[in-house]
């Protein structure tokens with residue numbers, strides 16, 4: 001199947017309220033252009049430098065989303081254009097995004113990444129630290145960031161029950177904080193291997209790479 005076919009298939013298969021973030025990391029801009037021509041507008045990258053290079057050369061109405069781990073010292077490069085940062089995992093990073101958004105006279109939408117997997121390798125905030133974190137956010141009144149939801153990555157496993165348990169856990173947290181924050185609207189969970197489970201568990205933003213663009217030679 002071509003990229004065009006894959007985009008069309010996802011657009012037909014996904015419920016209307018679910019956003020598709022096409023994760024184009026490592027893929028050349030020609031691949032992104034093909035997906036764009038098939039109607040796709042939301043693209044995800046996991047390296048700020050790579051995203052910025054692509055952003056400069058591709059159509060202006062693309063919504064660029066940073067799905068990967070963000071280093072604070074690189075935030076300035078994406079601040080002029082990034083549309084959503086999926087993986088905020090600490091206050092220092094939120095503060096930096098706020099500062100750079102202000103310099104660009106923008107407000108940047110962010111998700112908080114919560115650690116739900118049974119793997120130490122995955123970034124994210126511990127669920128039991130979220131209350132403290134949101135209390136601090138409220139006190140600091142960062143005016144140039146808007147936290148609109150949560151993001152999580154499930155354990156890389158074939159055990160669907162475990163994945164479901166992790167996604168359901170995140171969905172519960174999302175519901176809890178959505179009561180406190182009316183602007184909550186995005187629950188980012190699900191990738192090529194587990195997006196169907198994620199949808200069952202309440203995801204409304206899936207991040208799909210290889211099922212659209214084909215396998216990556218090297219995963220980052």
Ligand SMILES: *Cc1c(COP(=O)(O)O)cnc(C)c1O
Nearest residue numbers: 023046067191192207208209210
């Ligand atoms: C690479 C990546 C994806 C997409 O992964 P696929 O398995 O290729 O769909 C989703 N989310 C994040 C954070 C990623 O880094």
